[in-house]
Amino acid sequence: MDLQATSPIPPSALPVAAFRDHLRLSSGFADGATEDALLEQYLRAALDSVEGRVSRALFLRDYTLRLTRWRDEYAQVLPRAPVADVTALTLRDRMGAQTVVPADRYILQADGARPRIVAAGTALPTIPTRGTVQIAFSAGFGAAWDDIPADLRQAVLLLAAQYYEHRDTGGAQDMDFGIRALLERWRDIRMGGRA
Structure with a gap:
């Protein structure tokens, strides 16, 4: 992470x-x-x-979280709270090619203490082998x-x-x-x- x-x-x-x-x-x-x-x-x-x-x-500011695997196939906890918005979720393969995941594939559960991204369907998008996922989000009180x-x-x-x-x-x-x-x-x- x-x-x-x-x-x-x-x-x-x-x-x-x-x-x-x-x-x-x-x-x-x-x-x-x-x-x-x-x-x-x-x-x-x-x-x-x-x-x-x-x-x-x-203070409210922007973050990026880079992961090589999901902690759970259905949901991923974000390491900073309170989360105001998830601006992008991008998959990157081992060669560097990027795929932006459509926003309707995941939901932000902006719980004050443990915000997380949850799959809109049965699972979060699959991270390519030896690839990464980058989550761009904004967090802070103001x-x-x-x-x-x-x-x-x-x-x-x-x-x-x-x-x-x-x-x-x-x-x-x-x-x-x-x-x-x-x-x-x-x-x-x-x-x-x-x-």
């Missing part, structure tokens, strides 16, 4: 001013742009860490910082602050308890081999 974000979070969407206020930093100094770039770096690191921990995209649930926003700010405060010591060992507590209700609990 290979998951790639194909549209990055634009710098204008990042809450640099809110993060600066959270840290109680002064503003208006000559090196403000340098400080803002550093704050943006810690915010991006915290966003990536939180998204990885809860398997959810916070394009703006305020679209993200408040507890996840708070976890991002707290984790970015933790990174900022430990920048000279190589970083903290683990997320603080308060951050983990904020993320706990968003974690996906998996049981068994096919759950």
Whole structure:
């Protein structure tokens, strides 16, 4: 499985001013742009860490998922939630020839925690031998910082602050308890081999 974000979070969407206020930093100094770039770096690191921990995209953006086989012939779970749309499903054979699967052959079940693509008929399209399938989809709570649930926003700010405060010591060992507590209700609990 290979998951790639194909549209990055634009710098204008990042809450640099809110993060600066959270840290109680002064503003208006000559090196403000340098400080803002550093704050943006810690915010991006915290966003990536939180998204990885809860398997959810916070900001709405595009992804591609490349697979060599389906996990189940009838359905495939997508690794990021909440999914807004599946834009394309493309089969590629070992020689690189591509076939776009018609949208009426699959259905998006946009479950908040475990979104998946389900076959419209008896099975998902067959992936060519030594070939791949590429699923293009968009996922996230929204394009703006305020679209993200408040507890996840708070976890991002707290984790970015933790990174900022430990920048000279190589970083903290683990997320603080308060951050983990904020993320706990968003974690996906998996049981068994096919759950």
